[in-house]
Amino acid sequence: MESTLKADEKYRKNPDGIISILENVQRKYGYLPKKVLETVANETGSSLVDIYGIATFYKYFSLKPRGEHLISVCLGTACHVRQAPLIVKEFENQLKIRAGETTVDKQFSLETVNCLGACARGPIVVVDGHYFSNVNKAQVSQILKKTRYGLDRIDIKKDERIFPVKLRCTNCNHSLLDPNYLIDDYPSVRLTISFGRKHGWLRLSSLWGSYNNESEYDIPVDTIVNFFCPHCHDELIGASSCPSCNAPMIPMIIYGGGLVQICSRRGCKNHMIDLINGICVNCENRHTCSFIKPEGGVWYCEEYI
Amino acid sequence: MITLQINGLQVKVEKGTTLLEVAKFLGFPIPTLCHMEGLSPYGACRLCVVEIGERSNAKLVSSCTYLAEEGLKVRTASARVVKARKMIIELLLASSPQSKTIQDLAAAYEIRQQRFKQEYEDCILCGLCVRMCEEQMMAKAIGFRGRGENRSIGTPFDVQAEACRLCGGCMYVCPVCSLRCTYNEPEKAICGACTNLSPPCLDKEQFDDMMCYMDPCVACEITKD
C-alpha cells in the first residue's frame, strides 16, 4: 500500500487526484478493499466519506472482489425492449446470484450495463470481451458452458516443477490466456504492447519459469515496453519497480489468488510472485527457501529460473 | 453595489448576495427546503425557483444559488414560478408523503393530491444533513453514495463512522426523515445515534453545547451530576 501511495505522490495535493489513486488501487487489487480506502483517506487527508462517495459513484470501481469471468448483460433501451431483462433473470437463476454479485466459487460476476453500442444486434451479452448477439433465454446455459469449457481445458499439472499459471487482467479481470495460440503446448498469455512507435501483440508462455515468447515486432534488448490488456485496453502497470533494473513491474492476477509481476524490460528476467496467496503456498521449499524476501511479502522465486 | 429589480421594486445590494437573501430582506416569501443559514447553498430541491429575464429570455433559476446581477429583473411569484413550484411540491409529496415539512408546504400551496406514483422514500437527497455534518459539526461522517436512483445518504460501508460524534445535527436539520432516528428501524438510521445506548459524548471528544443537538440526552444528565 505504501508503495502505491508513494507512486501517487503527484496526486496527493490535488483533490481530483483521488480518482487516479483509486484507479491504481483497483488495478493492483482488482477491487477496492476497505482497509486500503481507509489508508488512502489517512494518507491524503481527505475524508473516508468523500472517497467512498467517489468509489460508489463510478461503475468502474468495485468494492467487492470480482469473479474470474465477467458477464455483462446490456439493458440499454434497444436490448431492454427485446427482453434483455429476461436474460438477466435467466443468468441470475442459473448462477444463483443477483446482478452485481459474484458466485461463491469466484468464477462468475454478473453485471448489467446501459448500452454497449451494438443495439441493432441486441440483446447483447459480453463475457470476458466476447460478444454474444441476439441472445435468447435458451442460449444462456450455452454461454455459461462455453465460458466454463474454455477454462477447463487449461488444467494445472500439479506435480511438475514447471506448471502453467492462469493469469488475468488486474483491471478488468478478464482472462489473458489465449487458447487459440499455444506456446509450450499451453494457451499463451496474450498482451498488447507498445514501444517506440510500434504497437502490437505479445504472447508469453503461461508456464511459470519458461521465457518463451512471441511477438508481432522484434523488441530490441533493453527496451522498456508498455503492456496493455487486450480486453479493456487499460495499461497494466503496478506500483513497484524491478529490483535489479528498476524498470516498472507489470502485475497480473493469478487465478486462485496472488499476483505475478514481470519486469517490463526486454531481456530482464525478473519475475515476482505474491507469496501470500500465490504459488509459493504450494511449494515444498517455502519454509527452507533462502531467496530474498523483501518487505511486502514478495518472494523472488528463482527456483524455476 | 449592485442595483436590481425584484417584483418591480428597485434595490441596491452588496455584490455576492443571493436572490433569496434579497427577496427575504424585502419580505417576499420564497419557500425553501435545502437551504439553511450557516450552510453553503446547494440548490438541490429547486423549490426556491424565481423567474429572471424578460419575455423569450425569461428563465427559472434557483434563488438560493443565484447571485444578484446588475439590472436583473426578478419575479418571485409569477404564474410560471408558481406552476413550477407546485409541480415540485407534488413530486416531493410523491417521494416523501410523510414529511410534516412537505405536507405544510403542500397545504400552503393548496395541493391536496399528487398525480405520480406514490413512493415512501424517507430521503429527498436535499443534502442538508451532509452539509450540517461537515460545515457545522466538523465531522464529515456522512455523505452521498452511489448515483442515479441508487443515490443515498449514509456512512462509508454502512457502519457507524468513527468521525461521527453522535451530535444529532443531521437529524435535527432533516426536513423529511424524522422517521430516520426511530430506533425501531435501525437500518434507516443515518448515524445510528439513537440506536446507541451508551451516552455518546462520554467517550467521544468533548465539544461545547452549541455543537450538540441531542436534547434530551442521557449524557447531559450524567455529566451534570
Ligand code: SF4
Ligand atoms: S450525529 Fe454524526 S453524522 Fe450526524 S451531524 Fe453529528 S457527527 Fe454528523
Ligand code: SF4
Ligand atoms: S437525510 Fe434528510 S437532510 Fe439528509 S439529504 Fe435526506 S432528506 Fe435531506
Ligand code: FES
Ligand atoms: S432552497 Fe434553493 S434549491 Fe433548495
